Amino acid sequence: MTFHVLISDPLSEEGVYPLRHADGINIVMETNLSEAELAERIDGFDALLVRSQTQVTRELIEKASNLKIIGRAGVGVDNIDLEAATEHGIIVVNAPDGNTNSAAEHTMAMLMGMARKIPQAYNSLKQGKWDRKAYVGVELKNKTLGVVGFGRIGQEVAARAKGQRMNIIAYDPFLTAEKAEKLGVDFGTVEDVLKAADFVTVHTPLLKETKHLINAEAFKVMKDGVQIINCARGGIIDESALYDAVKSGKVAGAALDVFEQEPMVDFRLLELPEIIATPHLGASTFEAQESVAVDVSQDVVSFVKYGTVRNSVNLPSVPKELMKRIEPYFDLAERIGTFLTDLTGETADEVNVYYSGELANLEVGPLTRNMLKGMLKRHLGKHVNDVNAMYIANQKGIHVNEHKSTESRGFTNLITVEVKTQSGTRKASGTLLNGQGARIVKVDDYIVDFLPNGHLLFIRHNDRPGVIGRVGTLLGAEDINIATMQVGRSNAGGDAIMMLSIDKHADPEDLEELKKLEEIESVTAIDL
Numbered sequence: 001m002t003f004h005v006l007i008s009d010p011l012s013e014e015g016v017y018p019l020r021h022a023d024g025i026n027i028v029m030e031t032n033l034s035e036a037e038l039a040e041r042i043d044g045f046d047a048l049l050v051r052s053q054t055q056v057t058r059e060l061i062e063k064a065s066n067l068k069i070i071g072r073a074g075v076g077v078d079n080i081d082l083e084a085a086t087e088h089g090i091i092v093v094n095a096p097d098g099n100t101n102s103a104a105e106h107t108m109a110m111l112m113g114m115a116r117k118i119p120q121a122y123n124s125l126k127q128g129k130w131d132r133k134a135y136v137g138v139e140l141k142n143k144t145l146g147v148v149g150f151g152r153i154g155q156e157v158a159a160r161a162k163g164q165r166m167n168i169i170a171y172d173p174f175l176t177a178e179k180a181e182k183l184g185v186d187f188g189t190v191e192d193v194l195k196a197a198d199f200v201t202v203h204t205p206l207l208k209e210t211k212h213l214i215n216a217e218a219f220k221v222m223k224d225g226v227q228i229i230n231c232a233r234g235g236i237i238d239e240s241a242l243y244d245a246v247k248s249g250k251v252a253g254a255a256l257d258v259f260e261q262e263p264m265v266d267f268r269l270l271e272l273p274e275i276i277a278t279p280h281l282g283a284s285t286f287e288a289q290e291s292v293a294v295d296v297s298q299d300v301v302s303f304v305k306y307g308t309v310r311n312s313v314n315l316p317s318v319p320k321e322l323m324k325r326i327e328p329y330f331d332l333a334e335r336i337g338t339f340l341t342d343l344t345g346e347t348a349d350e351v352n353v354y355y356s357g358e359l360a361n362l363e364v365g366p367l368t369r370n371m372l373k374g375m376l377k378r379h380l381g382k383h384v385n386d387v388n389a390m391y392i393a394n395q396k397g398i399h400v401n402e403h404k405s406t407e408s409r410g411f412t413n414l415i416t417v418e419v420k421t422q423s424g425t426r427k428a429s430g431t432l433l434n435g436q437g438a439r440i441v442k443v444d445d446y447i448v449d450f451l452p453n454g455h456l457l458f459i460r461h462n463d464r465p466g467v468i469g470r471v472g473t474l475l476g477a478e479d480i481n482i483a484t485m486q487v488g489r490s491n492a493g494g495d496a497i498m499m500l501s502i503d504k505h506a507d508p509e510d511l512e513e514l515k516k517l518e519e520i521e522s523v524t525a526i527d528l
């Protein structure tokens with residue numbers, strides 16, 4: 001049975017060599033298909049290989065009844081509807097490392113070209129002018145480069161910028177003081193980075209949280225004359241805010257390789273002489289394209305021959321028998337992970353997962369991966385799933401340990417997750433109650449019992465008369481209805497907690513009002 005592969009974006013011929021010469025695999029490379037033509041052709045193929053140009057939408061996937069694997073020859077999978085692929089049982093693989101170096105080098109080229117106004121000077125010379133006064137640049141030496149997003153490419157850019165004797169300050173949800181020191185960079189919040197930087201470069205995925213991360217508010221806190229680079233994803237910088245910031249003189253230069261809409265249609269930005277641009281070329285080198293094409297080709301061959309892949313970004317590989325016994329706990333494990341990320345407001349350095357009861361006799365790795373997915377998804381969105389969660393956690397230096405005990409601890413099965421963060425240790429335990437679904441039954445050392453879903457408030461307070469009533473009164477005044485309320489205390493008059501589920505999201509102002517109430521120690525909103 002021949003395995004048919006359609007390549008709809010330009011992949012390196014050298015890179016697809018393993019595919020072209022694999023038994024039983026037929027390749028068609030058609031890189032000029034319109035969306036409609038692709039939708040017509042896709043049904044006849046078992047695999048689709050793309051870069052960033054082809055939009056692999058839910059509509060396209062629904063037409064691809066034979067599709068078994070999608071290969072992304074690059075990092076970003078935001079042009080692929082992962083949920084739709086997973087729902088349709090289609091494995092998605094990418095090539096997370098193959099173009100890192102090229103993208104970092106392109107970022108440095110854009111940084112230096114912008115600092116010395118090279119494209120502008122070249123265009124002027126091409127028009128026959130010899131104008132040396134108009135293109136006075138700035139040095140990089142002793143200037144501060146602010147890096148927002150300190151993963152593979154962010155770190156490679158920082159290493160190169162240090163070679164230019166720049167000072168580096170970085171922000172990344174997974175960057176801690178210890179890691180920053182080891183990498184020889186300063187670190188801080190996004191605001192710290194934007195305030196300190198002479199040059200800002202962004203290297204995050206495009207997520208709900210990072211869309212327009214650099215907006216008008218962000219430009220306000222930056223230094224006058226700041227210069228900014230985006231070789232990551234269009235949309236991280238609000239292009240309309242950038243236009244205004246350049247016009248006002250706040251931003252002295254911008255170097256863009258990616259755009260909110262690609263191919264670019266609104267060229268307004270390029271009318272500004274302070275802006276230089278390239279058409280999404282960060283990974284466009286022979287070396288990078290060969291590397292990423294080899295990576296995805298090898299995964300397709302491995303999938304055809306053995307049913308396994310290396311760089312899956314969406315599907316778990318769990319034996320059917322085991323899946324039947326642990327699948328009911330997947331959702332609980334994920335919710336505990338998200339609950340703890342929101343409860344701590346920090347990323348973990350160490351995670352200990354304790355399985356007690358019958359679960360202790362099973363391979364619980366997929367449950368741990370689901371819990372990690374819940375823990376990481378706040379910052380990595382659909383880039384993390386139960387297949388790559390452990391890989392990403394390890395990459396971020398999060399130590400993950402599993403512990404098992406057949407001791408029942410009062411429940412047939414109990415999953416306890418303990419996280420160690422910069423601020424201390426927190427934990428939560430959950431179980432499945434027969435016929436009532438997932439429940440969280442312990443938070444830190446307090447016994448509770450609530451559904452881990454919807455809008456939750458976790459309140460730490462001193463055990464005094466009237467505290468609970470005041471909380472209820474304030475929420476009522478804000479028209480926030482309490483669905484359930486759990487209270488627990490270490491001892492009479494001691495530390496205590498409230499765990500509330502409320503009917504609508506409590507906004508920051510409501511939380512601030514609650515924190516002002518007498519005897520309230522902390523208030524944390526958790527939306528699961």
Ligand SMILES: NC(=O)c1ccc[n+]([C@@H]2O[C@H](COP(=O)([O-])OP(=O)(O)OC[C@H]3O[C@@H](n4cnc5c(N)ncnc54)[C@H](O)[C@@H]3O)[C@@H](O)[C@H]2O)c1
Nearest residue numbers: 075076103149150151152153172203204205231232282283
């Ligand atoms: N221009 C190009 O041709 C080109 C080439 C390669 C990669 N890219 C893009 O560059 C980006 C980075 O690629 P990578 O390989 O370094 O990915 P990566 O996953 O190694 O690093 C991304 C980092 O962003 C961090 N992050 C997530 N949300 C954040 C936030 N709100 N604030 C700060 N940091 C946040 C993550 O923790 C992670 O460490 C991706 O979007 C990728 O698609 C573009």
Ligand SMILES: O=C(O)[C@H](O)COP(=O)(O)O
Nearest residue numbers: 051052053074075076283
């Ligand atoms: O996410 C990536 O890998 C880059 O944006 C490269 O995209 P490309 O494969 O379209 O060059």
